Amino acid sequence: MTPTEADAYSRSAAAYVHIPFCSSVCPYCDFAVVAGRDDLVGRYIDAVCTEITTSEPWRPLEAIYFGGGTPSHVDPSVLGGVLDALSLKHGFSADAEVSLEANPEDFDVARATTLRSLGFNRVSFGAQSFDSSVLVALGRRHQSGQIESSVRAARRAGFENVSLDLIYGTPGETANSWRDTLRRAIDLAPDHISCYALTVESGTPLGRAVRDGAEAPDPDTQADRYENANMVLSAAGYTRYEVSNWSYPQHECRYNLTVWAQGQYEAYGNGSHGYRDGIRFRNIRRIDAYVSAVESDKTPRSGNDVIEGWDAEIDRLFVGLRRVVGVAPGPGVTTFLQSDSGRRLVDADVVNLVAGRLTINRPLLTDEVHRCVLDLEAPQCFPT
Amino acid sequence: MTDQTRIRNFSIIAHIDHGKSTLADRLMEKTGAVSERDMRDQLLDSMDLERERGITIKAQTVRLDYKASDGEEYVINLIDTPGHVDFSYEVSRSLAACEGALLLVDAVQGVQAQTVANAYLAIDAGLDVIPAINKIDLPAADPDRAAVEIVNILGGSANDIVRMSAKTGAGIDEVLETVVRDVPPPRGDPEAPLRALVFDSYFDAYRGVVCYVRVVDGHLGSGDSLRFMATKEVHDANEIGFLTPTFVRVGVLGTGEVGYLITGVKEIDRIKVGDTITGARTPATEALPGYAEPKPMVFSGLFPTDGDDFEKLRDALEKLRLNDASLAWEPETSKALGFGFRCGFLGLLHMEIVRERLEREYDLDLVATAPSVAYRVTMLDGSVTEIKSPQDLPETIDRRGVAEPYVKAMILTPSEYVGPIMELATSRRGIVGDMNYLSPERVELDFEIPLAEIVFDFFDLLKSKTKGYASLDYEPADYREADLVKVDILLNGQPVDAFSAILHRDGAEDYGKKMTGRLRGLIPRQLFDVPIQAAIGGRIISRETVKAKRKDVTAKCYGGDISRKKKLLQRQKEGKKRMKMVGSVEVPQEAFVAALKLDDDL
Ligand SMILES: Nc1nc2c(ncn2[C@@H]2O[C@H](COP(=O)(O)OP(=O)(O)O)[C@@H](O)[C@H]2O)c(=O)[nH]1
Ligand code: SF4
Numbered sequence: 006m007t008p009t010e011a012d013a014y015s016r017s018a019a020a021y022v023h024i025p026f027c028s029s030v031c032p033y034c035d036f037a038v039v040a041g042r043d044d045l046v047g048r049y050i051d052a053v054c055t056e057i058t059t060s061e062p063w064r065p066l067e068a069i070y071f072g073g074g075t076p077s078h079v080d081p082s083v084l085g086g087v088l089d090a091l092s093l094k095h096g097f098s099a100d101a102e103v104s105l106e107a108n109p110e111d112f113d114v115a116r117a118t119t120l121r122s123l124g125f126n127r128v129s130f131g132a133q134s135f136d137s138s139v140l141v142a143l144g145r146r147h148q149s150g151q152i153e154s155s156v157r158a159a160r161r162a163g164f165e166n167v168s169l170d171l172i173y174g175t176p177g178e179t180a181n182s183w184r185d186t187l188r189r190a191i192d193l194a195p196d197h198i199s200c201y202a203l204t205v206e207s208g209t210p211l212g213r214a215v216r217d218g219a220e221a222p223d224p225d226t227q228a229d230r231y232e233n234a235n236m237v238l239s240a241a242g243y244t245r246y247e248v249s250n251w252s253y254p255q256h257e258c259r260y261n262l263t264v265w266a267q268g269q270y271e272a273y274g275n276g277s278h279g280y281r282d283g284i285r286f287r288n289i290r291r292i293d294a295y296v297s298a299v300e301s302d303k304t305p306r307s308g309n310d311v312i313e314g315w316d317a318e319i320d321r322l323f324v325g326l327r328r329v330v331g332v333a334p335g336p337g338v339t340t341f342l343q344s345d346s347g348r349r350l351v352d353a354d355v356v357n358l359v360a361g362r363l364t365i366n367r368p369l370l371t372d373e374v375h376r377c378v379l380d381l382e383a384p385q386c387f388p389t
Numbered sequence: 390m391t392d393q394t395r396i397r398n399f400s401i402i403a404h405i406d407h408g409k410s411t412l413a414d415r416l417m418e419k420t421g422a423v424s425e426r427d428m429r430d431q432l433l434d435s436m437d438l439e440r441e442r443g444i445t446i447k448a449q450t451v452r453l454d455y456k457a458s459d460g461e462e463y464v465i466n467l468i469d470t471p472g473h474v475d476f477s478y479e480v481s482r483s484l485a486a487c488e489g490a491l492l493l494v495d496a497v498q499g500v501q502a503q504t505v506a507n508a509y510l511a512i513d514a515g516l517d518v519i520p521a522i523n524k525i526d527l528p529a530a531d532p533d534r535a536a537v538e539i540v541n542i543l544g545g546s547a548n549d550i551v552r553m554s555a556k557t558g559a560g561i562d563e564v565l566e567t568v569v570r571d572v573p574p575p576r577g578d579p580e581a582p583l584r585a586l587v588f589d590s591y592f593d594a595y596r597g598v599v600c601y602v603r604v605v606d607g608h609l610g611s612g613d614s615l616r617f618m619a620t621k622e623v624h625d626a627n628e629i630g631f632l633t634p635t636f637v638r639v640g641v642l643g644t645g646e647v648g649y650l651i652t653g654v655k656e657i658d659r660i661k662v663g664d665t666i667t668g669a670r671t672p673a674t675e676a677l678p679g680y681a682e683p684k685p686m687v688f689s690g691l692f693p694t695d696g697d698d699f700e701k702l703r704d705a706l707e708k709l710r711l712n713d714a715s716l717a718w719e720p721e722t723s724k725a726l727g728f729g730f731r732c733g734f735l736g737l738l739h740m741e742i743v744r745e746r747l748e749r750e751y752d753l754d755l756v757a758t759a760p761s762v763a764y765r766v767t768m769l770d771g772s773v774t775e776i777k778s779p780q781d782l783p784e785t786i787d788r789r790g791v792a793e794p795y796v797k798a799m800i801l802t803p804s805e806y807v808g809p810i811m812e813l814a815t816s817r818r819g820i821v822g823d824m825n826y827l828s829p830e831r832v833e834l835d836f837e838i839p840l841a842e843i844v845f846d847f848f849d850l851l852k853s854k855t856k857g858y859a860s861l862d863y864e865p866a867d868y869r870e871a872d873l874v875k876v877d878i879l880l881n882g883q884p885v886d887a888f889s890a891i892l893h894r895d896g897a898e899d900y901g902k903k904m905t906g907r908l909r910g911l912i913p914r915q916l917f918d919v920p921i922q923a924a925i926g927g928r929i930i931s932r933e934t935v936k937a938k939r940k941d942v943t944a945k946c947y948g949g950d951i952s953r954k955k956k957l958l959q960r961q962k963e964g965k966k967r968m969k970m971v972g973s974v975e976v977p978q979e980a981f982v983a984a985l986k987l988d989d990d991l
Contacts, residue, residue, distance in 0.1 A: 199945075201944040201945050202940070202942075202944040204943070204944055204945070224938075224939065224940040224941075225936075225939055225940070227940055228939035228940040231940070248942060248944070249944050249945060264951075278950045278951070278952070278953075280951070285951055285952045287950070287952065287953075308952070310952050320951070323951065323955065324951060349916065349973065350916070353916035353917055355916060368942065369939055369940040369941065369942050370916070370938065370939075370940075370941050370942065371941070371942040371943070372941045372942050372943060372958060372961075373916070373938075373941050375954075375958050376958050376961060376962050379955060379958055379959055379962060380962060
């Protein structure tokens with residue numbers, strides 16, 4: 006993907022829909038999720054549809070992403086209802102990417118076919134690992150065989166785009182186990198693979214366990230795994246286009262590309278985040294609070310950040326630098342290169358300039374670059 | 390003026406917590422100096438820190454009127470002494486104002502190092518020492534054992550020792566009677582020219598410097614023109630009086646009397662404790678003996694964590710100095726820590742107190758470098774210079790030798806710990822001398838040891854090796870040549886001045902290893918490998934590496950949650966503000982503090 010193509014997503018219109026339901030909560034999970042509250046599905050989906058219907062009309066959407074939680078956990082027809090509301094409100098562009106996240110344990114040909122017929126054309130499986138001991142350690146409910154059958158089901162149902170999410174660096178995972186996971190993932194020939202380092206978030210059961218002395222993921226081991234993944238995936242024809250994402254050519258996730266190009270995206274559902282008309286906004290995180298807000302005609306928004314002027318330039322660097330193509334020249338890039346910490350990052354070869362674009366050379370140090378970006382002050386000449 | 394035969398001047402000397410303050414309170418209550426009710430507020434208005442630590446730095450002095458059983462009225466001046474070895478010069482000056490000392494010993498704890506040290510100070514000052522055993526009300530009290538220990542130091546008979554309880558008041562009358570009976574009255578010459586000893590002073594915001602004085606010969610009248618013999622300054626006696634303990638103005642302080650003097654001088658360092666006051670018109674020819682300049686023994690660099698606080702630190706030091714003439718400092722610049730001050734202290738406790746007061750009362754956040762001592766360097770041309778900071782140590786080829794201060798140390802310990810203590814002392818280059826059994830269970834160990842070894846971590850080690858039962862006291866001895874080297878710590882090839890230390894060659898490698906090891910754990914990983922080395926001269930004695938950071942990334946920016954991510958990183962950045970750059974290496978302030986913190990493993 007060329008930088009021009011990547012940057013073009015800054016003009017896209019996308020939408021995110023949050024489906025917070027899971028059959029149980031994985032110990033590392035930090036998302037806005039609920040388990041055992043399937044009784045709320047009806048009211049929740051109604052609320053989401055209300056939120057969609059009452060939102061500002063927009064242009065046709067080019068990418069729609071159902072994330073969670075586990076969208077595949079609820080009845081497909083329910084998701085279809087949400088899609089209808091969305092297309093009624095904003096319309097979909099002809100070649101819109103319509104993604105959903107799915108867990109291997111609740112996916113089969115019948116469900117796949119229904120979802121495909123409702124309009125979904127991309128599915129991203131929470132595969133995480135093919136090693137059963139790692140799956141257990143992660144508190145996942147599926148077996149590796151279910152990943153394989155899910156991918157086959159999706160293909161049979163006609164999904165053009167299939168993605169696998171993998172997690173590396175789980176304590177107990179070995180280098181061999183990770184290599185094996187990568188190999189078995191590649192054998193399934195998904196169009197897209199995301200590899201995420203297991204991250205310990207405070208407030209999660211994993212976070213508490215680690216605080217109380219359980220083994221934490223080792224950053225150096227994770228770095229090894231990451232480098233190994235990049236090597237193996239490249240050899241298998243996948244290209245990395247973002248810190249943690251690889252795909253076959255032209256199979257990048259367009260919803261994500263929109264986010265990283267500082268494009269705009271609507272967000273619906275509890276705990277969701279959007280960016281529209283220069284405002285980064287977020288919704289109430291608790292599902293019950295979200296539902297009652299919508300039901301009582303109150304806004305479900307819990308926060309707005311106006312992104313304008315210098316902040317917008319910083320924001321552009323912030324999101325754009327996650328991409329392999331980096332960011333186009335601009336006042337932010339110039340200021341970065343003139344700052345002390347920016348220069349240190351150049352000296353240490355963490356970032357470099359490719360045809361005027363600032364790019365990250367060592368993606369594993371992205372946060373280091375981000376902190377520096379957030380610290381940049383507007384140059385005197387910058388209009389406020 | 391009171392007839393000298395009716396005056397008794399005495400001090401109470403005791404180990405910390407043996408009950409000196411409580412006894413003083415009781416005596417005042419008994420003699421009606423204060424009502425029970427105001428006692429707390431009136432007497433113990435001293436600094437919080439002192440109260441917390443149970444030590445007095447500034448002496449309290451009070452005049453008591455007592456009608457003895459012989460039917461006579463006596464004036465008893467109770468002159469308090471600072472309660473810690475760091476202030477032994479001040480202790481000696483207070484003692485010089487007395488004819489007798491009451492040696493108070495806790496009936497549970499028995500004789501402790503300070504008891505012995507202070508008893509010897511008192512004996513050396515020519516005082517009559519009267520022992521008393523306190524806290525006999527406690528169930529664990531063993532006054533008989535304490536009595537045996539006392540007799541082993543002072544001689545005399547165990548039966549003559551007063552047994553009392555400052556808490557219940559038992560035996561207090563006996564204490565007063567013993568003081569009247571056994572403390573000799575002053576024997577100054579009322580006709581001679583005035584000689585008065587300044588035994589303490591403090592700064593009062595309204596009155597300026599208040600001196601506590603003891604008239605030895607002649608008399609001191611209000612309005613007299615006075616000559617201070619050491620400073621050679623002349624001041625008028627604007628106001629004189631007694632301490633009851635509130636100020637009571639009088640027209641004259643007679644021979645043998647104790648009181649206060651206000652001259653209008655505002656700067657504490659213009660009045661020297663230990664100085665002799667005489668009349669400006671008819672001066673005495675000879676000053677009272679024993680005057681000395683307080684000499685800092687321990688030095689440490691104090692740096693504000695926030696470089697902007699440098700001026701605030703200077704102001705705070707100046708304010709502290711108003712009341713503490715022994716506090717000395719000069720500006721110091723450190724590549725690692727920025728601008729600060731090299732401060733001189735009388736001892737470790739003094740250092741700690743000053744540091745705590747700066748942080749607590751002046752709201753400063755400080756980094757202190759490891760305490761060091763003053764070394765005497767003999768240069769090739771034979772000249773001798775004193776250095777107070779490791780950075781100032783000249784190169785080996787430029788010097789002929791280095792001498793370091795030794796102290797005479799005394800440890801009192803239950804006998805079961807003698808082995809571990811000897812081991813500790815010899816491992817710290819101590820030369821063990823006499824061993825003296827005060828009782829079958831309690832031993833006095835004398836030894837000579839470099840002060841540098843004591844200031845490092847000796848106290849803490851001693852405490853941990855003896856479960857807190859051993860007590861230590863020391864006094865400066867002499868300077869001795871030693872094979873001393875400077876160990877530098879290099880970060881990415883750059884020496885970090887704050888971590889340099891002067892050490893005996895035998896201990897240098899150990900220090901280097903531990904410091905590099907410790908820093909490796911404290912310095913966060915950087916964008917590149919950071920070697921940490923310890924070096925003597927150009928020779929590397931140990932090396933560690935902080936491996937380059939490989940992973941610092943949020944794997945998933947989930948659902949476009951950009952704002953939260955930014956806030957998270959923003960918070961991490963705040964933490965980074967407290968980083969100091971050492972060359973190209975970012976070192977968190979905490980790393981300096983932690984590395985400089987002394988503990989058992991160094
Ligand atoms: N039981 C008992 N406690 C005492 C007696 N004298 C002092 N204390 C306590 O011992 C502690 C130390 O006393 P203090 O007078 O502050 O000791 P200083 O450090 O020598 O001034 C305090 O808690 C006192 O209350 C006594 O005769 N009996
Ligand atoms: S399935 Fe996914 S969203 Fe649900 S709890 Fe597990 S990690 Fe969280």
